[in-house]
Amino acid sequence: xxxxxxxxxxxxxxxxxxxxxxxxxxxxxxxxxxxxxxxxxxxxxxxxxxxxxxxxxxxxxxxxxxxxxxxxxxxxxxxxxxxxxxxxxxxxxxxxxxxxxxxxxxxxxxxxxxxxxxxxxxxxxxxxxxxxxxxxxxxxxxxxxxxxxxxxxxxxxxxxxxxxxxxxxxxxxxxxxxxxxxxxxxxxxxxxxxxxxxxxxxxxxxxxxxxxxxxxxxxxxxxxxxxxxxxxxxxxxxxxxxxxxxxxxxxxxxxxxxxxxxxxxxxxxxxxxxxxxxxxxxxxxxxxxxxxxxxxxxxxxxxxxxxxxxxxxxxxxxxxxxxxxxxxxxxxxxxxxxxxxxxxxxxxxxxxxxxxxxx
Numbered sequence: 001x002x003x004x005x006x007x008x009x010x011x012x013x014x015x016x017x018x019x020x021x022x023x024x025x026x027x028x029x030x031x032x033x034x035x036x037x038x039x040x041x042x043x044x045x046x047x048x049x050x051x052x053x054x055x056x057x058x059x060x061x062x063x064x065x066x067x068x069x070x071x072x073x074x075x076x077x078x079x080x081x082x083x084x085x086x087x088x089x090x091x092x093x094x095x096x097x098x099x100x101x102x103x104x105x106x107x108x109x110x111x112x113x114x115x116x117x118x119x120x121x122x123x124x125x126x127x128x129x130x131x132x133x134x135x136x137x138x139x140x141x142x143x144x145x146x147x148x149x150x151x152x153x154x155x156x157x158x159x160x161x162x163x164x165x166x167x168x169x170x171x172x173x174x175x176x177x178x179x180x181x182x183x184x185x186x187x188x189x190x191x192x193x194x195x196x197x198x199x200x201x202x203x204x205x206x207x208x209x210x211x212x213x214x215x216x217x218x219x220x221x222x223x224x225x226x227x228x229x230x231x232x233x234x235x236x237x238x239x240x241x242x243x244x245x246x247x248x249x250x251x252x253x254x255x256x257x258x259x260x261x262x263x264x265x266x267x268x269x270x271x272x273x274x275x276x277x278x279x280x281x282x283x284x285x286x287x288x289x290x291x292x293x294x295x296x297x298x299x300x301x302x303x304x305x306x307x308x309x310x311x312x313x314x315x316x317x318x319x320x321x322x323x324x325x326x327x328x329x330x331x332x333x334x335x336x337x338x339x340x341x342x343x344x345x346x347x348x349x350x351x352x353x354x355x356x357x358x359x
Contacts, residue, residue: 006031006355007090011038011065011077011101013050014174014282017263018096018119020054021176021348022355029352034088038077038101039064049262054177070100070131077104085112092117092359094351095139096173098132098281098302103139110142115359119173119351121146122153123302132281136302145358147351149173149285150305150340170350171342174285178267179345185268196226196326197273201233204317205279205297209243211317216248218319222326223254226274231258231266275329277322284312289343293334295322309338 006026008019019035026033037051037059051057061084065076077100085093085108093109095102096119109116121140125133140146140157148154149172157167198219206212222228232240240246250257261269270276270286275293278284284303287294288310296307299316306312311334315322328334342350 003032004089004091006033006092006094006359007036007085007088008033008094008096009036009038009081009101009105010096011040011063012097012099013260014280015097015099015102016050016054016056017177017282018173019094020056021173021180022094022096022119022351023056025348025352026355028349029356031352031356034060034090036061036081036084036105037063038081038105039066040073040077040099040101053181053263065101073100074104074107077101078108081105081108082112085109085114090114092145092355094119094355095143096120098123098136098139100131100135103135106139106142115145116143117145117147117355117358118143119147119170120149122148122155122157122167124153124156125300125302127300130300133302145354147354149343149347152305168354169342170354171344171347172285172340173347173351174282175289175343176345176348177263178286178289181264181267182271185264185271193272194226194274195272196222196228196275196277197269198222198228198230198277199233199283200230200279200297201235202279202298206236206239209245212239212243212245214317214319216245216252218322219249219255220252221319221323222277223252225326225330226254228255229258229269229273230255231261233260275326275334277326284310285343287311288337288340291337293325293329295325297322305340309340311335311337 008023010016010019023033063080092115094117095106106116118139127133146157146167147170154167154169200206271290273292276287277295279297284294284306288306294312296312296314
């Protein structure tokens with residue numbers, strides 16, 4: 001077997017959970033792999049804790065790009081990743097998800113004529129106002145191997161002219177990490193049952209003062225129905241301070257504000273929640289597998305299979321509708337999840353096998 005390593009790249013919290021199963025599976029097969037951390041998420045609560053919990057250990061390379069505009073992040077990753085890729089010359093560069101780091105590393109590798117594999121390829125929201133949608137489309141066009149989580153992703157890639165020989169459905173690596181985390185989720189002093197779990201961080205929900213006020217009104221209404229837990233993303237915390245709304249949030253009865261949580265603790269809360277309200281992508285997948293009702297505060301989703309077969313429903317920015325949906329949950333009138341093929345905890349192994357076959 002070639003001594004050249006695979007280089008696994010990630011830089012944001014959701015993507016650490018995606019590369020961890022692949023890293024374990026490659027190691028189990030005796031393949032060398034290196035971990036490049038772009039540093040897009042540099043807060044210890046969004047990075048260091050996750051690397052420890054997932055068993056990824058210290059990165060082999062850390063770019064430390066930090067926060068900034070989309071252009072600044074992509075430019076920094078490009079400039080800092082290129083000399084590492086030139087030195088390592090990996091068998092293939094593996095990128096995951098849809099953040100700026102994903103696109104930037106894929107572009108740097110492609111410019112150096114290095115093979116690129118994209119895990120979680122083919123997801124589409126059809127909303128190009130989302131920067132992640134641009135990242136998905138471009139990364140897929142640059143990649144030599146597109147490893148998809150679901151049949152809708154395969155269809156999207158074929159419709160965009162990607163040759164079928166480059167597409168392989170492997171399932172959802174997030175479910176691998178979720179299943180492993182459930183076995184290690186700690187006991188918590190937080191409520192054991194009968195609570196809502198909520199996360200908000202997307203610009204469409206938190207970057208506008210009026211929108212953030214509507215969110216606070218919804219939180220008051222939701223907390224009147226059930227105790228409500230809100231792990232507060234750094235972006236959301238910053239906007240609350242900027243718009244001078246933090247005091248109103250903290251004064252909401254029955255609402256508990258939490259810091260960003262370690263992955264295992266958050267998984268434990270998801271499993272026990274009566275419903276989840278979020279604007280996240282990955283949480284839609286996890287809630288579908290767990291069978292927990294999920295209200296998605298977005299008008300579009302790149303994971304329509306979680307609406308079709310999972311427990312998600314799109315609420316748009318209609319918090320009145322979302323409050324009514326929570327009442328439906330309380331009345332026991334919410335759909336049940338149906339099994340999604342290959343979301344079985346073995347996607348990482350299929351990814352590793354595909355990488356070793358192709359490269």
